[in-house]
Amino acid sequence: xxxxxxxxxxxxxxxxxxxxxxxxxxxxxxxxxxxxxxxxxxxxxxxxxxxxxxxxxxxxxxxxxxxxxxxxxxxxxxxxxxxxxxxxxxxxxxxxxxxxxxxxxxx
Amino acid sequence: xxxxxxxxxxxxxxxxxxxxxxxxxxxxxxxxxxxxxxxxxxxxxxxxxxxxxxxxxxxxxxxxxxxxxxxxxxxxxxxxxxxxxxxxxxxxxxxxxxxxxxxxxxxxxxxxxxxxxxxxxxxxxxxxxxxxxxxxxxxxxxxxxxx
Numbered sequence: 333x334x335x336x337x338x339x340x341x342x343x344x345x346x347x348x349x350x351x352x353x354x355x356x357x358x359x360x361x362x363x364x365x366x367x368x369x370x371x372x373x374x375x376x377x378x379x380x381x382x383x384x385x386x387x388x389x390x391x392x393x394x395x396x397x398x399x400x401x402x403x404x405x406x407x408x409x410x411x412x413x414x415x416x417x418x419x420x421x422x423x424x425x426x427x428x429x430x431x432x433x434x435x436x437x438x439x
Numbered sequence: 440x441x442x443x444x445x446x447x448x449x450x451x452x453x454x455x456x457x458x459x460x461x462x463x464x465x466x467x468x469x470x471x472x473x474x475x476x477x478x479x480x481x482x483x484x485x486x487x488x489x490x491x492x493x494x495x496x497x498x499x500x501x502x503x504x505x506x507x508x509x510x511x512x513x514x515x516x517x518x519x520x521x522x523x524x525x526x527x528x529x530x531x532x533x534x535x536x537x538x539x540x541x542x543x544x545x546x547x548x549x550x551x552x553x554x555x556x557x558x559x560x561x562x563x564x565x566x567x568x569x570x571x572x573x574x575x576x577x578x579x580x581x582x583x584x585x586x
Contacts (some may be wrong), residue, residue: 337486349543350540350542353547362528362551364528367513369477383454385540386540388538388540389536389538389540390537390540390541391535391536391537391538391541392535392536393533393534393535393546394533394534395477395532395533396529396530396531396532396533396551396582397528397551398524398527398529398531398532398533398551399533399548399549399550399551400499400500400501400530400548400549400550400551400582401500401547403500403548404502404547404548404549405546405547405548406504406545406546406547406548407535407537407545407546407547408538408541408542408543408545409541409542410540410541410542412540
C-alpha cells in the first residue's frame with residue numbers, strides 16, 4: 333500500500349483556499365500494549381509531519397500516541413502556483429516517509 | 440513541574456466556565472500540559488472552536504477538528520494549535536504549526552480517547568495571545584491502552 337492517500341481539488345483558482353485531506357499508513361503503536369509473552373511492544377508513532385508547497389511550509393505537526401492509527405489529517409492552503417505539494421513524516425524507528433501531489437492552479 | 444496555585448485555579452476556572460460547562464474540574468495533568476505549552480499563561484476562552492462528537496462509540500478513532508476565528512494575514516495569524524486530553528495516559532495529543540499560507544486556521548485529525556473525558560484545544564496567535572475551547576466527550580468503548 334502507498335504511504336499515504338491524499339485528496340485535494342483537481343483544479344483551483346489562484347487565491348482559493350483549498351483543503352488537503354490525507355491518510356498516512358502507519359500503525360501508531362502506542363507503547364502501552366504488550367505482546368502475547370507479556371513483553372511491551374515498543375512505541376512506534378509518527379513524531380512529526382511537514383507539508384510544503386510553493387517554497388513555504390504550509391503546516392508542520394508533532395504527534396503523540398493519542399493520534400489514531402493510520403492518521404487522518406486535514407488542513408488548508410492558499411492556491412498560489414501549479415506545483416507539487418510535498419509531505420514528509422518521520423516515525424520512532426527513524427523511518428522517513430514522503431508523499432507528493434500536484435495542485436493545478438489557474439488564474 | 441511547578442506552577443503557582445493561583446494560576447492553576449484560574450485555569451481550572453477557565454476550563455469550567457468555558458465550553459459546555461462541564462461538571463468536573465479538568466485534571467491537573469491537562470492543566471499542566473496546557474500551561475507548559477502556553478508558558479504559564481492561562482488561555483482565554485473564545486475564538487477557538489473545537490468540534491468533536493459529545494458521545495463517541497469507539498475511542499480508537501475519534502474525528503476532531505479545530506477552527507480559529509481569526510484572519511491568516513502576515514501581520515495577524517494563528518501560529519499554533521494544540522490539542523490536549525484530560526485522562527489519556529499522557530495529556531498531549533498533537534501540535535500544529537500554521538502559517539499565513541495556510542489560508543485558514545483549521546486542522547482536523549482523528550484521535551484516541553482512553554475514557555470519557557474533556558478535550559481542550561488551545562491556539563496561539565501571532566500577537567502572542569492564547570485562546571481555548573474545551574469539550575466533554577463520553578466514550579462507550581475506550582481505546583486500548585493496555586494489554
